[in-house]
Amino acid sequence: MGEIARWATDDFRGRGIDSPRLEAELLVAFALGVTRMQVIVDGARLLEKEELTKLRALVKRRRSHEPMAYLRGEREFYGLTFKVDKRVLVPRPDTEALVDVALERTPHVALGGRILDLCTGSGCVAITLAKQRPTADVVATDLSADALAVARENARLLGAYNLSFLQGNLFEAVDNARLPWSPAKFEIVVSNPPYIATAECETLMPTVRDFEPRMALDGGDDGLDFYHRIVSESKARLTNGGLLAVEVGAGQAPAVAELFASHGYTTIEIRRDLAQIERVVSGLKP
Template sequence: MPSDKTAPWTIESVLRWASDDFLAKGIDSPRLDAELLLAHALNTTRMQLILDAKKPLLPGELGRFRALVKRRRAREPVAYLRGEREFFGRSFAVDARVLVPRPDTECLVTVALTRTRHCSMSMRALDACTGSGCVAITLAKERLTSHADATDVSPDALAVAQHNALRLGAYNVAFYEADLFPPHGHAYDIVVSNPPYIASSEIDTLMPEVSRFEPRIALDGGPDGLSFVRRLLEGGRSVLSQEGVLAIEVGDGQAPQVAALFEQNGYRDVECARDYGGIERVVSGVWYTPTK
């Protein structure tokens, strides 16, 4: 509350109140979250909030912001409250039907673009476990003459992904409701995946934003978290072209074991790439079809 109880709420005072409240609730980035939510409630930018710091809020604006603060206090992710999240410089629509795209997953896109330079004009890609479509759509937008297939078992997630492809004008992506691999798909130059990779028993120990709000089907990677990784390594061998690349996002600490699984499954030139935080995040390898 402003110290003078009769003073109107201004942008500055309401931001201070909300960020103190978020801090007390143990939220990681209290000031940033307060700014993002206020900018959303006022349909403006964070920069404009700074410029208009002394401006009083209208009753309707205050009401909208209070409603968002209440939901954030209950640990609903900011991205769901705003209905969007930036990924690789583009805005993706998100809601509770899909995992919130993470900055770490940009590493998967970078690895895919780097390891397919030789076929950049004609690349055929598969994004297995597409969720919001952020990876498939980014590849398609970065490589306009390529084609990407994208799969998910969740029709809800596919609806969000298709909406994102339309709003971002990615016309070279096709979506399929399928268990990892589309029925007809083969001869991909690259298969990328950010599969569910949390061990089932760990999900309830994650921060509430994740464990309570993100779809469990997007998180649960089976008893050791690697069930999907094993299936991707095995299935990748039949859908990759000669010298096609498989690139998989993994959890913190999983990379050495996953790299060993790549080798055991016959992939070569296995590499681990680090995310912005220096964690080994993406394991990739090349499939050479054995000669008869």
């Protein structure tokens, strides 16, 4: 195992992949169904022919910058394991801050409430909230039927039953749906929408640019298109005092907070992620 891990490390290093040794060891571990520690301590173990074939195919995919999460078919988020593939954005640790904000700012609806997650992708935010708030009614929407298929499967695998999925363009999904309650108002609206400026999409790392769905990334000319719609249209969908929380890209928080203010939201807060980047903007409907 040690020799093949070294070969993969050199290969990844030569192709500019970050943390090549870590990536190589993780890939060997995944291919052989062992832990990374076993790859390190059991370096002398020789590989069977089928193991070598499987590993070579994985190295080839990673070498072309396909995300590790797609190779493994899963990614951890908020302590849960989500199935992922090229139909959905890979859940990012930064997005855990969006979940934190939603939970921390709404203790008054901890025993119920209605939660809407716009642009759900793999379902990581909606499903985590549904698990954290098992007595809430959670609605998750996406324009992509492919993404919703992944999200539905994740909800099933993770046993999140207080959750419905709707397809549509932002709030249109809710407008066109027959929800079990009326009017369709929510105590919490969250979203991690596409927020990369169109021109910047081409400059992203190959792992993102060439593999993750463009529709999950492109936020229009200045990257802020979705915020304009979400911030203005949420007002009619939130209960009085309801919380709107959105993830934002690096450097976007002041403009998005300004947008919240111009639409009359109160107690607007900006939360930083673990890398100290302003990551989540939230505010209350007055």
